[in-house]
Amino acid sequence: MGVVSSPMTSNSIEVAGLRKDFGSLRAVDNISFAVAEGEIFGFLGPNGAGKTTTQRLLTGVLRPTAGDIRIMGRDLRKDPVAAKRHVGVVPENANPYRDLSAWHNLMLMGRLYGMAKKRREQKALQLLEYFGLLDRRRAKTKTLSKGLNQRISLSMALIHDPRLLFLDEPTSGLDVESTRLIRRLIVDLNTRGVTVFLTTHDMQEAARLCDRVAIVCRGRIAAIDSPDALRADFSSAQSVEVAFEKPLRDPALLQELASVSGVRQEKGKYILFTDRPGEVACRVALLARERGLGLRSINTRAARLEDVFVHLTAAKGSGNGER
Ligand SMILES: Nc1ncnc2c1ncn2[C@@H]1O[C@H](COP(=O)(O)OP(=O)(O)O)[C@@H](O)[C@H]1O
Ligand SMILES: [Mg+2]
Structure with missing residues (x-):
């Protein structure tokens, strides 16, 4: 299963073969991972990836369809009270009692x-x-x-x-000062040895705060690594978005530009993936002039999580299944 469960290592979270179905929808699709004590672990994915469902499974709000969860060394199903004793949870859209x-x-x-x-x-x-x-x-x-x-x-x-804190998109939609305070808190807690499971759709947040990040989409984990190791994936999912005045007869020309790793057509625009967006933008502008195509618009785009995920799954050939 690939989950480290040796009694010598102290993992705060161990998950093996975890699955959750809602009727015919598989929200969490056979995931396995472990979070070491003292880590800030990011659970990063776009909307609908299954992040909240996973957090709710790990905090005992939902029951898994299949799979095992150990929290602080205790089986969550067999020993829920002990497993949750040293756990703190901020759910998605958490609210204190209003009155x-x-x-x-x-x-x-x-x-x-x-x-x-x-x-x-x-x-x-x-x-x-x-x-x-x-x-x-x-x-x-x-x-x-x-x-x-x-x-x-x-x-x-x-x-x-708590010794282990679960946070579901804790800074989503918040003002700058609250966001800053919450991020500082996560770091402060961690220096005091608290393990943090941080669910987020914000790549910058995950890269800045986390020791390791799992990239999730459609209920699956595409990659787990340190932000540094994932940075290459983030950076090659940057892109240049271009629209020409005249139709491009030979779109392969774009693919052949130096530093372009992939091209996708989208609503009359071309998206050119690259780890060097500035350079590629120059080359595209030159190409447009040489060929007399005319530039309608050209923009550079930061990496989007969906694109990182596509890159990762394409590279590993794991695909997204038939869902
Ligand atoms: N209680 C539920 N009943 C049915 N479908 C659900 C339920 N909770 C979540 N889902 C579905 O499961 C998928 C994953 O949702 P969720 O875990 O909330 O994703 P995320 O938090 O990553 O945005 C989505 O397709 C969502 O519509
Ligand atoms: Mg969510």
Whole structure:
């Protein structure tokens, strides 16, 4: 199965042959991986890839159709309470109770975890201060912005000092300051030894924060590696998008330009994949002039996750199956 489960290595998460079907839809398709203790592990994929479903399986919200999950060395199915004791979770679109204040939400969570009053109050104050929420702690959360609510959700997930934290798109759609704070928190927690499972569709976020990243699409894992090792894949999925005034008789000319690794036609435009978009843009402009084609538009594009995934699966010949 390729999952490391030796008792010598301490993995916070071990997944073997995990699958989840919703009726005829296979949302998670036989994935196996392990996350070492102390890692920031990115689960990176486009919308609908199966990220949220995977997080919900790993946190015991959903039951797998097949496969095994071990969390902090415990079998999640056989021993769910022990497996989840040191786990914190921020689900997708997390929300504190709207009619309660940040303070009361935190006290409620602390009580759920059986924390003594003094300890939960101390911890709550510490978290509220970290997140810049001290002066708003008495306001009902429904009066606060999305960014502040997300900070409260994170505080709630951290009240019991978890050793493993699951975050589902924690910065998605947030203001700059909240995003910055949350990213700093992830790094701070990690320096204190907390393992982080970070679900995201943001390649930059994953590359910046994570020790290792799994690239997922259509319920499958296309690659797992360090951001440095994946960078070549990210960078060769950059592209130049060009439209000519006149039809190009011989599209093979584009493929033959230096530094072009692939060409795709899309709605009257050509997409030229390259790790050197600036250079390719110049060559295309020259070609257009030489051939008198006329340039209608030309743009360079950063790598898109979908394209990285296509590159990876094409290179490995694994394809996307018949789904
Ligand atoms: N409860 C559910 N019932 C049926 N289909 C679902 C359910 N949850 C998710 N899906 C489907 O599973 C696929 C993966 O969804 P999801 O895990 O939310 O992806 P992601 O978080 O990567 O955007 C999608 O096609 C989605 O529509
Ligand atoms: Mg999701």
